[in-house]
């Protein structure tokens with residue numbers, strides 16, 4: 001079954017019951033404080049495990065001429081009703097060891113009683129009780145479907161508690177707290193359902209009856225209660241209730257209710273006249289009540305309160321996630337089957353979706369029968385005349401995630417050969433495979449449909465270029481579309497101004513280090529990204545951050561006509577530049593790892609310089625690939641200091657233009673055994689730099705793990721032991 005079916009069930013259950021869940025949770029949190037407040041009362045004076053029933057009965061008999069009964073409640077408080085020498089009735093808490101009267105029995109506070117009634121039935125009597133029971137059952141199903149979703153997300157039951165990457169606040173805490181409160185919530189819901197069934201008499205009926213043969217009752221050999229073996233062998237913690245004989249007739253006896261059985265005891269001889277086991281239903285009822293209410297345990301009451309507060313957070317975060325997902329969904333008024341114009345989008349970070357949506361909305365405004373979807377949703381379009389594909393390119397000329405099945409689907413699903421298509425590629429000339437995926441898509445479409453325009457590529461989300469394509473398409477299709485430029489521009493929001501505090505000269509590889517001073521409240525760490533906006537518009541360039549002495553240090557290679565690198569290179573000390581700090585949790589230095597192996601080439605070393613500077617005790621190895629010794633000079637001083645301070649354990653430099661010409665992957669091959677051992681010992685490998693280096697390193701690592709550890713590299717990837725940030 002797909003994840004979306006479980007997600008849909010999880011959501012549908014939550015939507016159908018959330019009002020009840022919220023009311024039950026809020027009142028449940030309040031009620032968790034009732035047992036806590038009771039437990040804090042000073043009536044729990046002795047450990048009932050260490051006191052026998054014989055001791056208590058005897059001490060009561062020594063002190064009071066008449067005893068009606070003795071009870072032990074869920075808080076282990078001993079409650080009794082007695083008559084004193086003066087003939088006064090005394091009822092309340094007693095010390096079970098001395099029979100000293102401690103105080104009157106606590107009356108439930110009117111507030112807690114009011115909340116309890118609301119929690120049980122919402123003041124709607126039986127109807128309310130029914131809905132509360134049903135809601136408890138639905139909450140149980142929500143917990144079950146949530147568990148299945150976590151198992152699916154974590155790729156298996158065994159990895160249920162494995163680390164989760166914090167990409168989104170609501171999603172992260174929904175899962176983390178969901179895992180932690182799963183068991184208490186399951187217990188709360190099952191016991192809630194059980195208690196409701198009990199109230200509706202839906203549980204099997206069991207009645208215990210004692211059979212006593214009164215003709216055989218005898219008064220000898222007479223013994224004191226202190227010597228009754230049944231009393232001496234029973235600790236007070238096992239007792240719920242003892243009723244004393246009403247008179248001194250042999251037909252009157254002690255009635256003793258323990259947690260698991262009821263006994264009738266001859267008041268003269270101590271013989272057991274009748275013994276009946278407590279029905280299972282009754283045992284479960286008592287257990288359910290205590291587990292559901294937290295009665296008798298401060299710790300369990302606190303766990304219940306926290307788990308119930310988490311339920312409120314799940315309601316909030318669950319709906320927040322759903323709204324976010326819905327917002328980014330592509331919305332249509334017509335079905336794909338009925339549409340004349342089909343727009344398919346491939347996007348990783350949403351900017352191509354923004355352009356495609358603007359185009360789509362203009363078509364709708366012109367009363368065109370248009371339909372928009374992600375590329376992976378490609379299907380048959382029986383009425384379509386135009387197909388427009390807009391796609392970004394990622395990786396090494398690869399498809400964005402929501403378009404990675406498109407080429408395969410195109411082979412399997414055919415539409416009319418007369419379908420006219422146009423491909424718009426979004427990409428960046430900063431990458432070697434400019435718009436490669438769009439080219440692949442265009443090639444594949446040419447085999448099956450008719451192009452109305454040659455492929456149109458757009459560098460850096462250029463608004464002008466996109467407007468140009470819109471106008472070209474309008475002309476060839478005969479459908480007039482114009483999109484005001486202001487609708488297309490995506491302005492970066494919440495930029496921060498940071499001061500440049502130092503910049504090195506460019507070295508032989510045209511690389512330089514630049515350091516910016518953050519404000520105190522700016523939160524970032526090594527491995528996060530810094531986005532700069534060279535033209536103060538939508539064009540964004542990202543750099544890996546190294547947090548060095550609290551500042552932001554970047555390693556930048558100056559490219560000819562490079563927008564971002566040129567901009568940073570022209571910044572002088574003291575200049576303030578507008579930036580955005582982008583959290584990149586997937587590439588943070590792992591907090592728990594005992595050994596880290598860092599692999600970088602070129603400017604990819606930047607985050608590692610920060611991580612090493614912050615390193616206190618972790619064994620760390622750095623494999624760095626550069627061209628020549630001069631390339632190394634700008635990093636040399638920092639790396640030597642790390643070695644000197646013990647922050648870096650071992651450093652391996654691969655120079656690709658000197659002597660035997662080595663790359664980092666060659667050095668890893670050379671140290672294969674040591675690398676395999678590190679991985680075996682749970683070392684985390686972090687890779688930063690070019691995608692080409694990443695590819696070679698990954699294939700060498702695969703070779704190493706298969707040869708020496710008998711495991712594919714994916715085994716370590718699944719254990720989150722490989723982290724990459726390559727470009």
Ligand SMILES: Cc1cc2nc3c(=O)[nH]c(=O)nc-3n(C[C@H](O)[C@H](O)[C@H](O)COP(=O)(O)O)c2cc1C
Nearest residue numbers: 347348349350351352392393397427428431434435
């Ligand atoms: C990690 C990464 C890899 C990229 N790889 C390429 C690439 O190989 N070729 C290319 O032309 N553009 C590449 N780009 C640029 C994106 O395709 C471009 O910014 C596009 O407008 C993003 O569209 P989106 O926001 O819809 O995902 C890459 C961008 C990133 C962040």
